[in-house]
Amino acid sequence: MRRGSEAYKRYNKIVRISMYYEGGDSMSAYDEVSAHEVNERLKQGEILHLIDVREDDEYAAGRVPGAKHIPLSKIPERLHELDKDKEYIMVCRSGNRSGMASEWLNERGYHVKNMVGGMLDWTGDIEK
Structure with a gap:
C-alpha cells in the first residue's frame, strides 16, 4: 500500500475511527519530544523505549536504533506488550x-x- 494512495487514505481513516471507538475522545494531551533531543539522549547512553508505529516496509527500510516495531493498526491488540510504568517515545x-x-x-x-x-x-x- 503506497502512502498517498486512496487505499492508504482509507486505511488510515479506518485506523483512526477504530482507535476512537475503542475509547479515544480526541481531547487527550500528550508530551512531545524533538528528533534532535531523542538523538542526544541516545548519544548520552540513555536507555529509551522507542516504539515505531510505521508499516513493515517503512520499518525495514531504516529506523531509530533499538526501536520496537508495533504498527499503528496493531497497537490495540499488542497493548499487553507495554508497561504503564515505563515512558515510551x-x-x-x-x-x-x-x-x-x-x-x-x-x-x-501510558x-x-x-x-x-x-x-x-x-x-x-x-x-536496518
Missing part, C-alpha cells in the same frame, strides 16, 4: 501516526511522548 515517518498512537495510549494511562517530525527530522544513526 512514539515514532513514525512525520509525527502524525505516532501522534495518534500517543493520544490513544495516553488516554489509557506515559508517552510523540517524536515530532518523525523520521523525516531524524539525523542520527539508522538501524
Whole structure:
C-alpha cells in the first residue's frame, strides 16, 4: 500500500475511527519530544523505549536504533506488550501516526511522548 494512495487514505481513516471507538475522545494531551533531543539522549547512553508505529516496509527500510516495531493498526491488540510504568517515545515517518498512537495510549494511562517530525527530522544513526 503506497502512502498517498486512496487505499492508504482509507486505511488510515479506518485506523483512526477504530482507535476512537475503542475509547479515544480526541481531547487527550500528550508530551512531545524533538528528533534532535531523542538523538542526544541516545548519544548520552540513555536507555529509551522507542516504539515505531510505521508499516513493515517503512520499518525495514531504516529506523531509530533499538526501536520496537508495533504498527499503528496493531497497537490495540499488542497493548499487553507495554508497561504503564515505563515512558515510551512514539515514532513514525512525520509525527502524525505516532501522534495518534500517543493520544490513544495516553488516554489509557501510558506515559508517552510523540517524536515530532518523525523520521523525516531524524539525523542520527539508522538501524536496518
